[in-house]
Amino acid sequence: MLKYILKRVAAMALTLFIILSLSFFAIRLIPGDIAGQGAAPELKAALEARYHLDKPLLEQYVIFLKNFLSFDFGESINLYPRRPVFQIIRDKIPTTLQLNIFSLALTIPIGLACGIAAALKKNTWVDYAISAMVVFNVSIPSFVFATVMQYIFCYKLEWFPFLLELEDSSFSLSKFWSMILPILALSFGGISTITRYMRAELFEALNSEYMLLSKSKGLSKLQSTLRHALRNSFIPLCNVIIPMFMNLLGGSMVVENIFGIPGIGSLTSASIQTSDYYLTIAVLFFYSCISLTSMLLVDLSYGIVDPRIRIGGGKVRE
């Protein structure tokens, strides 16, 4: 197991290195320069000198890598001049995290409940209604949801503020109130994904032979569903739920922009728009770390929850 994890971490490091290099060069292909249009040539030269941009690209790359390896991720150029990139990201995470924790607290229970209900009541109106909801949610992108909700609830009905309230950093009721719409917009997609998976997995488990056996040994339908079908159908669900936990940190570019949420998602788009090279690279690196770690966690989780992988790797003893 330890050997496996080490191998995976090594592979992860290699992947991250490739991503880092690619993003370093790709970012230079985006039009625009750091000084902005119409800046005085002296200013431009000074800026370029400060950020080593006057050197050949390969040399820049070497300097960049050296700094990166010593955990110096650079400074922001335009968005938050001279502030270390690491600090900026660290400051943005709490907002995104707060929102996404609420969203996840909504997504997982509702998704599971809908999926279980649909599987237990397959081919009844309950199932049809839930499936219709899933199709609806999956086919409409979150930014459409967000704008439509904003139009109806903020503009027409005036129930909620348009943007997230930011006055005080502490948590208050009015802040929570302003968070409701973004939370909803963030949750719809996840709910449908979990519902769809749960329904399919549970339905398969309910029709398995071991359910017949547990019924034939005298367990009630409720008992055998809880003890056998659900346990079995939760295993493949790790695949969906663990990445959701990791994405708590990532946030959503679109939804954060629409509701003016100063989180990681809106930081990403803002840094790209202002040619803030080091900030963009750092944000991309951060996202890559999240998704690679969640993939690793998913694979490891199978080894923990599924005894067939944990113990045997398929060995049979006579």
Add this chain to the structure above:
Amino acid sequence: MERILEVKDLHIHFNAFAGAVKAIRGVSFHLNKGETLAIVGESGSGKSVTTKAVTRILPDNAVIDNGEITYKGMDLLAMTEKEFNNIRGNEIGLIFQDPLSALDPVMKIGKQITETLILKQKMPKKEAEARALELMKAVGIPNAEQRFHEYPFQFSGGMRQRIVIAIALASNPQLLICDEPTTALDVTIQSQILELIKKIQKERNLSVIFITHDLGVVANMADRVDVMYAGKIVEEGTVEDIFYDPKHPYTWSLLASMPNLDTKGGDELMVIPGTPPNMLYPPKGDAFAPRNHYAMKIDFDREPPMFKVSDTHYAATWLLHPDAPKVEMPAHLKHRIELQLKEAEKYNG
């Protein structure tokens, strides 16, 4: 003899996409205490459906149209699901065809055996575990203490079937239904499992219904035999009746199509022509008539009733009607039975 189970005029159909599939069309049989009844027939003849009806684990699209199932004087079909949960496991145990998929893959073996004891019989955990270990030893699992904590995938097919048997026996049922328990196993394991079932039956004086399409297994296990075809029982009798004096042309064909030790390489085995009828549209007369070499005109028009051959032996064929022409079983089958009888005499004498 005390009748433990009685099924009367059972009719079941399945609501399928194409229409109603009439799977069981008037099945009646009974089981005496302590005996083994084998139900034989080809795939789709309704063997499994009948026993699933007895344990009420039919799929949702199955409908019981008519019939009575009485177990120890209780009407099983009239019970509520809650009442019936006390019959399942406690009174009637079930052994499945495929032990590879019958066990929950992510639950430890021990827990799967003790589950019912703890949940339903409210047995203390320690006691239930002791009982499970005892059962595991009784069904022949070595190192029971260690294997108690293992998962199904760590067991071979034969061992898993032993576990399934242990689970079925956990709450001391009086009736054991074995639905093709050896079909998924290889031949050497098959005979071990059959011996085990036999031994358990003797020790616990169980009544057993044994579903199979393997006539060799029937001869080895059963006291009485029901031969099923197209959702009906076409012949019923003791093992001797069925193997030495079969009356129904379908039974003749089944017996004649089975190779035995005297079958030589060049010998041609008897083949039953055609295929079983489509149960969406069951035929009007005797369902076997289109494949029956001995069919008469009446076989295509009217279903034959059960004719009595002896007190233990019944068969549903018009050939047994007093007005029917005298028809003997095929000569090679007769020859074969004579040889077998001689063998049996030598063996007994």
